[in-house]
Amino acid sequence: MSLRIEVLSGLGDKAPAAILVEAEGRRLLLDAGGALHPGQSMAWAEGLDVDAVLISHDHIDHIGGVSALPAELPLYCTGEVAAALPSGREWRALPERGQCRIAGIPVTTGQAGHSLGGVWLHLGIGDGVFYSGDACRESLLFPFDQPPPARVALLDASYGSYDTPQAQCREAIAQRLSEPRVLPVPVSGRALEMALWLDELGVVWNLDDACRAGLEALLRLPRTLRRQGHDAAIRRLLDAARKDSPLLWLVEDRDDDPQEWPAHRLLHTGYLTPRRQRQRATGEVDWQRWNVHLRLSHMRALTRQLGVGQVIPLFTTEVREVSESLMADEPAFSEEGSDAVG
Structure with missing residues (x-):
């Protein structure tokens, strides 16, 4: 089965999250991020052609670009996240913890430990594609659920090589x-x-x-x-x-x-x-930082638990450093063509 993953935005910088996954003739958009500050590019939304969009959580760099999408595009999110959508925007329920099918693709969700109603996403394509959205394993309030195995992992690496508890x-x-x-x-x-x-x-x-x-x-x-x-x-x-x-x-x-x-x-x-x-x-x-993202040792543990063969660190300038650290016992992640898996 062919699989293509394109990071439209969020690779190599702290930028709006927008990841395109294409398999079996279906195209899913994972998150629709808005600009974090004036002047940040939103070019990812131009000419977009997808079957559905899945929103991981309600922070602006993951949901703020919804207003740039066609109103008729099917959008999936949890009920808590739906409260942050533009007024009147139709949406379909994404389980806070469970399974569903979207555009024929099996989707599993779990709590990401980061925010109200926030989830990670696992796509049942090939040997599994895992997308963390923003995630944390140190939250006092929000649980982090262990995801199923996945051969490809798109990980929240906002903190790069930082590892302070x-x-x-x-x-x-x-x-x-x-x-x-x-x-x-x-x-x-x-x-x-x-x-x-x-x-x-x-x-x-x-x-x-x-x-x-x-x-x-x-x-x-x-x-x-x-x-x-x-x-x-x-x-x-x-x-x-x-x-x-x-x-x-x-x-x-x-x-x-x-x-x-x-x-x-x-x-x-x-x-x-x-x-x-x-x-x-x-x-x-x-x-002074208060941890709300995965730090390096937690990314390492997660990649081992998932059993990944390729990891794509997102929302960081330290793409090569983080990927080499996470895949130390695996073939090194290649930055060339890093926006696609095929």
């Missing part, structure tokens, strides 16, 4: 909370984990309405879609009285500028756009 990240962030801070975060994911962690720290803090709504959405999920043991703490967090003007704020990331928070200092914990990189370089903002 989450516990060290939390400790480093805690050391920066002694002055007035604002932590801008994506609501569907990191915000929810950091809210629980901050509450355990016992610091005086508050969260905005968007982060509060995210926690309420988390509690509405089926219990099997969140790690157990945190529900009572989340309810206490939501019910607690909080100061109107605390020294520490957890807020939805709306591309905040330092000028919007004159009494606080911004501390970013994830991807920095070029503008934010400049702000960090000039000392206007601070940065």
